Amino acid sequence: MKKILIFLLILANIAFGQENKKSEPVIINADKLEYNNKEKVAIYTGNVDVKKGNMQLKADIVKIFLDEKSDVSRILAIGNVWFQKEDKWGKAKEGEYIKSQDMIILRGDAELHQADNVVEGDEIRYIISEEKSFVDKKTKRVRTIFFPKEKTDGKENKQSK
CATH class of the missing domain: 2.60.450.10 (Lipopolysaccharide (LPS) transport protein A like domain)
Known part of the structure; x- marks a missing residue:
């Protein structure tokens, strides 16, 4: 559980990062979260809703892949993908x-x-x-x-x- 909380704090600071918007939090709502520290991947499933500032992403599944420095390297949204920015x-x-x-x-x-x-x-x-x-x-x-x-x-x- 402690690793998941640390991961979520790291994710909130780096996901969808833009230099001038780093202080904005990333808010992710989903029915389920599975985090694999060994593979450095977080899998959100069920009515996933991601918000950061004026950006919003919705999908059935969102997978967030991290590199060796725990920075986001890739984000994959699967099923009924919808997004909006401004x-x-x-x-x-x-x-x-x-x-x-x-x-x-x-x-x-x-x-x-x-x-x-x-x-x-x-x-x-x-x-x-x-x-x-x-x-x-x-x-x-x-x-x-x-x-x-x-x-x-x-x-x-x-x-x-």
Whole structure:
């Protein structure tokens, strides 16, 4: 039990870390937690809800993998994955964050939304530091819906539908 409490304190300080938001706590609610210290993995199952600041992640299962320094190296969300950060949200059957590649991957009926704009595909990969996205087709074609902005009086306004 003591190892789990230490692990949770470490996790709260490092998971989903952004330099300017390290003081914000990570709050994880789930039906069950299993932590394996030898393999350095925490497995949350059942209605998992992760919150940090203005970011929220929901899934059936969330696995958090730690490296030898107990830093988060990878996060895997499985089943009914849904997330939101500010005005952006997305969903997929599976989501993964890989710290070493600074990448988020959404797999299986993946969708990303920002305002009325949407991109859909079988797999969406996003390299965070480069702000670069790749959308792949495996079973269905990639689809994008976006609403151009119109310029009026030197200002951009979103066109009405």
